[in-house]
Amino acid sequence: MSKSDNRYPDNWSELSNNIKELANWQCQRCGKVCIKSGDKMPDNWTKSQRHAHKLQVHHWDRNPENNSTNNLAVLCSGCHLFYHNRRRGNISPGQLSLLEL
Template sequence: MKNRHLYPENWEEISLQVREESGWTCEHCGKPCRRPGQSWPEFCNWLLADVSEPWFEQLSDEVFDDEGGEWGFVDRPQRFALTVAHLNHNPADCSRENLKALCAPCHLRYDAGRHAKVRVENWAKRKREARERAGQLRLFEDNF
């Protein structure tokens, strides 16, 4: 996990509790997700046999193999991973009202705006540092 030092020592326990409380279901879209230790084939069989929603369409993607010249399917187990999101984006705040069990795609969508902002900030920082190494001084702290 990136930036693990920002999370409490018992994060794994907290995360597991939130996911168990959700019934291993995304609290945003309702997608059923894999439980720890559940193999991909077991999960697929359970999903196809026991779930009425058409989640099975997300199990794999049809792709073209450029080298072999044939169509095939690629499994997408990451779409069924249940994660825990910090709604205020502060990993130190593990109050239950700040945590939500989200499937990986919903978690990525939830964090997309923040990720874009951080990407721009990092780009600006790299550009500023490159100019400083070349001898350009800054007039203001927030100067790009």
Template sequence: MPQKSQSRYPENWSDIALDVKQSVGWRCSKCGLQCIRPGDDTSELSRSLRTALTLTVHHKNFLPEDNRRENLYALCTACHLSFHTRRRGNVSPGQLSLF
């Protein structure tokens, strides 16, 4: 599986993404799903459920270099994939790794 190009993201991407997720209370901005927060006990969840409940950060304009807050959208995995399905985004659904 090809890796997402890390070179297009700033060195502090993890901090930027964490700030976006915290600002929405770890809820998907599209569907409202409450996602896993740091420190939540996920030991009883299956791998697929943990993946489904993982909050990601999407670039509205599909440009990972554009990290203005108004361009960033906190989304659950399913909603994030829906933005990339049949859309010419910067990654394919198989590339959406959660780092």
């Protein structure tokens, strides 16, 4: 893996954890409480259940180099996919207000 492919900052895992912490490990779209990174998930969960309870950080402008708070959203994997599947170029100001942590 070449380093130049990685547009995320060096402290991305720290950064994203802070943002998730601020959001109380809840998805900002559907409100689902996800599992903190490092916390154990129930052993009897399937792979997809585990995946569904992982919180992800989304960049509204799809640019991982732009990590200002109003460009980031904390989303569960389902909601994260929702935004990526919509394939809309621009973001309405209404969506951005979701981001006020």
